[in-house]
Structure formats: C-alpha cells, structure tokens
Amino acid sequence: MFYLNVIETFSAAHLLRGYEGACSKLHGHNWKVRVCVKTKEQDEIGMAMDFGVLKTILSNILNNLDHSYLNEIVPFTERNPTSENLAKYIYECMEKELQDKPVAISEVEVYESEKSSVIYKNDQIC
Numbered sequence: 001m002f003y004l005n006v007i008e009t010f011s012a013a014h015l016l017r018g019y020e021g022a023c024s025k026l027h028g029h030n031w032k033v034r035v036c037v038k039t040k041e042q043d044e045i046g047m048a049m050d051f052g053v054l055k056t057i058l059s060n061i062l063n064n065l066d067h068s069y070l071n072e073i074v075p076f077t078e079r080n081p082t083s084e085n086l087a088k089y090i091y092e093c094m095e096k097e098l099q100d101k102p103v104a105i106s107e108v109e110v111y112e113s114e115k116s117s118v119i120y121k122n123d124q125i126c
C-alpha cells in the first residue's frame with residue numbers, strides 16, 4: 001500500500017461555543033492541514049497520484065475556509081469549529097472529491113498550532 005501526504009494551510013477566525021476560557025472569544029489561527037491518501041495502484045510512470053492534483057483538490061476545499069469567520073460557514077454554524085470538527089469536515093469533503101480517483105482518503109491531520117494537532121480517520125474502513 002502507498003500512502004501519499006499533501007499539506008496546505010489556511011488562515012481563519014473562530015470562537016468556540018461552550019468553551020470556558022479565552023477560546024470562547026473571537027481569535028484566529030494559521031491552520032496547517034495534512035491529507036493522507038492510500039492506494040495499491042501506480043500508473044505507467046510509477047505514480048499513485050500526482051501530488052499536484054491532490055494539492056489542487058485540497059486547496060479548493062480550504063479556499064472556502066481561508067480568511068473567513070468559521071462560525072459563519074456551513075457546517076460550523078452548527079458544529080463547533082474545533083480542530084476535531086475541521087479535520088472531520090475536510091475528510092468528508094476529500095472523500096467526495098476522490099470518488100472517481102485511483103486513491104482513497106486515509107486520514108486528515110489539522111494543526112491548530114505547531115504544538116497541537118488532531119488526526120481524523122475512519123477506523124472502521126481501514
């Protein structure tokens with residue numbers, strides 16, 4: 001099995017509803033997002049999938065979040081914009097975009113800072 005990683009970033013503001021502490025106030029982060037996809041396949045030149053194509057798919061998803069107030073963007077109007085919920089949302093978006101591609105989503109890691117990150121993966125389909 002091959003596992004391919006691509007990393008992109010976005011900047012946005014948020015506040016955490018129901019959080020007791022400073023994060024309940026409006027503030028921002030520069031998020032880093034690592035997406036990992038998996039496949040057993042390689043094309044005739046030895047690639048599982050062009051990193052450039054993967055990065056474009058991820059960038060298009062993150063463009064919707066970049067320089068936004070996350071609490072006003074669906075689904076974060078309902079789901080708290082935690083790193084956990086961001087990772088799950090990006091995973092679900094990637095899963096849809098990869099339906100006709102030769103790779104499947106494996107996991108998404110969202111770094112809220114250099115020191116804190118969350119990994120989301122669907123362990124039931126590993």
Ligand SMILES: Nc1nc2c(c(=O)[nH]1)N=C([C@H](O)[C@H](O)COP(=O)(O)OP(=O)(O)OP(=O)(O)O)CN2
Nearest residue numbers: 016022023027029081082083084112113115116118
């Ligand atoms: N499990 C999670 N914990 C926290 C989340 C989260 O999404 N998932 N989010 C936050 C807040 O967004 C908060 O802004 C983070 O602040 P903090 O933990 O204080 O981290 P900082 O990067 O601001 O700075 P430190 O250098 O670590 O103090 C909180 N927790």
Ligand SMILES: [Zn+2]
Nearest residue numbers: 014023027029
């Ligand atoms: Zn925050």
